Amino acid sequence: MLTAQITEPESDGYPIILPTMILPSITKTFEMLNDLRQNPTTDPALLLRYRDRQYAAEMLAVAIGKLNLFTWIDARGSVATESIQQHFSLARRPLDVLLTLCRAGGWIRTESDRHELTALGREHLVDHSPWFLGPYYAPIVDSPIAQGCLQVLQHDRPANWQASEDGNDWHASMMDEAFAKGFTDLMNCRGTAMGQVLADKTGSFLADCKHILDVGGGSGIYSSTLVAKHDHLRATVLEQAPVDRLTRDEIVRHGLQDRIDVVQGNMFTDPWPAVADCILLSNVLHDWDVPEIRTLIQKTAAALPSGGRVIIHEAFLDDDKSGPLPVAEYSVLLVNITRGKCYCPAEYGEILADSGFDVGPYQDTIADRGFITAIKR
CATH class of the missing domain: 3.40.50.150 (Vaccinia Virus protein VP39)
Known part of the structure; x- marks a missing residue:
């Protein structure tokens, strides 16, 4: 037999009498709703950035070690997007992501769709510069993630979703209930x-x-x-x-x-x-x-x-x-998995x-x- 007790909430000033077996579930519901109504007091941006930027280093490694993009741009002074796309046989969508990353990183500047290196890019990303950092990225240039970046740049096909063994991209993988x-x-x-x-x-x-x-x-x-x-x-x-x-x-x-x-x-x-x-x-x-x-x-x-x-x-x-x-880096993740x-x-x-x-x-x-x-x- 259910016992009863007087408890909150109140309606029109009168307490509601509820069975004790029902109270825990109602209390839990109120707690869940309160959780949804309360804003966090801190911004988790940095914690999310560690996760969201995980493909950006490999995309830069491909631009340096596989394409030698920055040396090629430097030799020409400034180049149009179409010239980059045609010379390297790159797809429009991932190339836009790469160029956005390069602008956001401060390695190139763009004006009227012409791209040229900044001082930072010229000193550290051109292969004949005494301060060239290409060897620093060499250990990751052939990593699975870097290979995926090169694949998407060249073929406009999303690379595999991380450890997905069947080769499906994210959209196909979402049809699997466990995934x-x-x-x-x-x-x-x-x-x-x-x-x-x-x-x-x-x-x-x-x-x-x-x-x-x-x-x-x-x-x-x-x-x-x-x-x-x-x-x-x-x-x-x-x-x-x-x-x-x-x-x-x-x-x-x-x-x-x-x-x-x-x-x-x-x-x-x-x-x-x-x-x-x-x-x-x-x-x-x-x-x-x-x-x-x-x-x-x-x-x-x-x-x-x-x-x-x-x-x-x-x-x-x-x-x-x-x-x-951070958004340019996140875009590199998206172009690889979606x-x-x-x-x-x-x-x-x-x-x-x-x-x-x-x-x-x-x-x-x-x-x-x-x-x-x-x-x-």
Whole structure:
């Protein structure tokens, strides 16, 4: 037989009497919601940078030891992107990532699409300089990660996802439930802090919204933090199998199953639920090249009413692609394991404008991340 006791919470000033067996689960739910509502007091940027930059050294090693890129540029004074692409037979997307890394690192400068070495690059990255550092990078120039960097530069194919034995890239690997679980946990652990700050910074933008569609929402952590902090919001997460099952479990763990739905579907090939007045694209677009991004933005426009809103939450480059260095390094990771890279607000803004959106300014959040907003005309 269940015993009962008087406990919190109170409703209209009267205490609620609850069975003691139910109390632990309700208390745990309140604790989970409170965790989602509290911002961290510190910025974990440096801790994430150690992980996010792990491919950057090998990309530089390839540029020095395999391409001898800096010596070649120095011999010509300045060169256009197309000349680099043609001479070395490099693909457009990864070359853009490499040149962005070189600008952010301070080794080249770019003006009107012509690239020349800085003093730092000329002294330390040109093979006939007395201060040439090429031998310092020689031990890693043939490492598996460096080989992957060279592969993606030459063939525009993502290298293997770290220890993946079947040769699949990240997108194909996500169809495996065990891999999907590990990767979703990886994204979820950083998403709690990022989502809480995003929820705070977008509060006024979301004030008149009622329902968020979280496209490719992974564990649903960003929907969960937004809904937990803004009581007027509901959310729907669109995710493909098998991730959608993991998403449901996470939402139940947060006690938000009454306010967040999960719909299984492929964001490219399946129709999007017609429920939202705001669409969230959080850490989604950077996985794709420009044609796929255009497709997703067009689907965003089609799913929203006039006045509907969109939030793009990412790690953004500066509009001139000269930094920030941590984001340029992270872009090297992305180009090796996905079909995308990091983009700048201007690149997204152009695509949004073409699809009928008025675009707002970029805003920082936490951990080298930020967001832009747009409203459908």
